[in-house]
Amino acid sequence: AQSVTQPDIHITVSEGASLELRCNYSYGATPYLFWYVQSPGQGLQLLLKYFSGDTLVQGIKGFEAEFKRSQSSFNLRKPSVHWSDAAEYFCAVMERQAGTALIFGKGTTLSVSS
Amino acid sequence: GAGVSQTPSNKVTEKGKYVELRCDPISGHTALYWYRQSLGQGPEFLIYFQGTGAADDSGLPNDRFFAVRPEGSVSTLKIQRTERGDSAVYLCASSPGGGGYTEAFFGQGTRLTVV
Known part of the structure; x- marks a missing residue:
């Protein structure tokens, strides 16, 4: 079955430290890959996406993600x-055809300590 | 408007009642999606419209859930005989549609509480 797994439910990072959020997917073929952020009281916002080409993609707010086909992973870093x-x-995937919906992982809550 | 608008932002209803949730997409967007986000979960796909027609309703959990988009713009998600398990945030997204991928923009959601 197609699925998206985010193994970490909650992560706490010190301000100024580096961050990596994990995402693994299980799909028949490499789907489109996305990372979204949801802040309290805000709608979901697209951080970045991967379709093809360079496996390291840059997004907004200083985030980047790396696609690794051999590991079926798309980890988010800052x-x-x-x-x-x-x-x-939230990590999300979409089949490579028009009109299909995003399939989301369960999400990782990031807390930042001072 | 500038973004996807969902009304109401909060809805409390009694078990067994009927509710309607409204989504006003970005002007000109032909594709519209409904998702449901339960506490501690990611958004779960419900239904996708392309224009006025439901192109994919495979995510609707049962026949108590129904959605319409009669003029290809505003959409209404309708839930009959609500149950406490229907409590969730209902998200709407729209995208320009057409061939290939187009970015979906999300509204802030309607928080439904069934008591």
């Missing part, structure tokens, strides 16, 4: 976390 990064992060 070199230096800011207190405003505290939020819920």
